[in-house]
Amino acid sequence: MSTTNAACEGMYSKLIDDSPYDDLNHRPDVGPSAHPVSPVRVIPRPSGPGIYRLATICLATLCAILLISIIAVAAQNKNKSQGGGEETSEIQKQTQDKNVSALVASISKLQEEKKQLQKEKDELQEKLAAKSATKAPEVIKLTTKATPAISCPVDWYLFNSSCYYVSRVTRDWAESKSYCESQGGHLAIILTAEEQTFVWGLLPRGHWNAFWIGISDEQTEDHWKWVDGTSLVGGFWEVGEPNNHINEDCGYIVKTRVMERVAIRSWYDAPCSMNWRYICEKEVGPGTSTAMPH
Incomplete structure (x- = not known):
């Protein structure tokens, strides 16, 4: 930092030394024989290292503020990008969970329907068998003169x-x-x-x-x-x-x-x-x- 300050001070001093206002006292047409010229008020130049240090500190502070601002903006953009990715992943996960739940529900429904169909099938078979069983005795009990009815003992x-x-x-x-x-x-x-x-x-x-x-x-x-x-x-x-x-x-x-x-x-x-x-x-x-x- 001291080397940078010294370089800045040297440059500033050089600029001041090369200023055209210094030639006012050395113009060739100004002398004892020339026409008198109204005196020029010379504004005193600031001198001393304090002003340069202040300027340097201000510039360094501005640079630091700018750098911090750039880092903050970059971090914010990164967080937004990550947040967006996490949100997308969460949405995809929720969608997959819904699809799995729907599939499980469909399987359960099909199993219940299968069970109900099996039950109805068994009931139909029983009814068919019972119908055949009840009809058979009626046919046997039909009598003619040549074939007497069949009967069973008590119980x-x-x-x-x-x-x-x-x-x-x-x-x-x-x-x-x-x-x-x-x-x-x-x-x-x-x-x-x-x-x-x-x-x-x-x-x-x-x-x-x-x-x-x-x-x-x-x-x-x-x-x-x-x-x-x-x-x-x-x-x-x-x-x-x-x-x-x-x-x-x-x-x-x-x-x-x-x-x-x-x-x-x-x-x-x-x-x-x-x-x-x-x-x-x-x-x-x-x-x-x-x-x-x-």
Whole structure:
């Protein structure tokens, strides 16, 4: 700074020394022989280093102020630029969140619609099977002079050419099988959805109302057979059944208070030693009407 001040002072002094006003006292036409000239008032020049230092300080201050202003403007522009970028990113994020939320909502709606359609499908299948089941006895009961009507014993219910009995007592699977055989029948053999729906309609609802039917895989695991020795084809198992959880070799039907349960998915497997109620079936011919004990 002192070097700069000295340079400025030297330059200023040189400018003053070269000033044309200094020639007033040395003009060639001014002398003792020349015409007298009115004296010129000479304004004293400022002298001393103080004035130059002041000027230097002022210039330096102005430069500093200008530099600070430039830095402040640049920083403000940068902040605005960054702020604009952050705002744009935030808007994009909000838009993406909205799109994801809309997509999730659409998926949930489709899942609900699928569930509702499945429920309606099951209900329609039940109604169709029930309609077929109710119509069949009416056709069988049509009589002519050559063909007498088919009837079932008390507490037995007719479907097609079979009568079905639902017990009020519990027995294990082998005892249930023996009882049905003692009544001239067998544990129920269910081959069609219509027959399954008819039998399901005979069963009362309860917490866990279970009824043995004539199916087991005691002889060969996972090879289910009916009591007449024929192999099972298809069936009406609940999802995940049969699972042979604890040596479960005999099949049964469950009907609970849960209204979502349907006839065509109601079979389970269980240990044959458990005591359940049971369903007997007896094929009958024209004119059959024999009372049987409960």
